[in-house]
Amino acid sequence: MLPTLGIDKIMKVPSSDESFKIMHHAPINMPLITEAHKHDFFMLLIVQHGSGIHSIDFENYAVTDYSVFFLAPGQAHQWDLSPDTSGYQLLYAPEFLVSGNPDTPFFKPKSIPFLKITHPEFQELENELAGIEKEVSQNLAYSKSIVQNRLLIVLSLLKRFYETNHQHSVIEKNSRLIQSFLTMLEKQYRQHSDVAFYAKTLHVTASYLNAVCKKQSGQTAGEQIRDRILLEAKRMLTLTQADIKEIAYELGFNDTSYFSRFFRKYTGQTPLAFRKRI
CATH class of the missing domain: 1.10.10.60 (Homeodomain-like)
Structure with missing residues (x-):
């Protein structure tokens, strides 16, 4: 069977919750793991600035400013990013969202794992990401619930942007x-x-x-x-x-x-x- 990495293997710092992680990289001094690998969790790579190549299941995608990449559990990937690449990584286990994972077009089999967004769209996402970072760092009462709901907002925004950009593809795949x-x-x-x-x-x-x-x-x-x-x-x-x-x-x-x-x-x-x- 293929080697599969959990969130705990990606993160070097232990945490009380191994089902969700957010990393704000400026720059993204990745890869944390140099060889190609696959995950047992969902991953969003939201690039603010930078360049390089992100290979997902042996297909190469160009990394550019304001680009988003989607990794579902089981997919193999590897990247080679320029030293100045900055952005966010969100990692979450399938069980993190208690209401179940929403119907997102980008995590479906055969979907396009890449999305180009605009600067205003990135700013919308960043507002929610900043709120998630705050809750994770504070770890107060109900912080996990707030993070879960903000993650749903992030996924809903990405679904809106994705369906607008990949309208023809989404219609076919639906x-x-x-x-x-x-x-x-x-x-x-x-x-x-x-x-x-x-x-x-x-x-x-x-x-x-x-x-x-x-x-x-x-x-x-x-x-x-x-x-x-x-x-x-x-x-x-x-x-x-x-x-x-x-x-x-x-x-x-x-x-x-x-x-x-x-x-x-x-x-x-x-x-x-x-x-x-x-």
């Missing part, structure tokens, strides 16, 4: 059937790689599920399943020392050579060549 399929895929891709399983569970035919996915996202359900398996293979090849046989077995392949052919067919290189290149 198909209830596709979201149900992608949510199920996150839990079942190791055990089930056939469209028929997901279609039956969702009470539609395999051809209908393929057609709806193709129309809404540009990929059939089968292609979505394939890409999810390939993504996990890349994560394991990059972030673990597991051998190819172990990775193949973990991803539901009984034959190592078949896994290698599958990987090469869709990436253009063998698993070992990919690992060496990374």
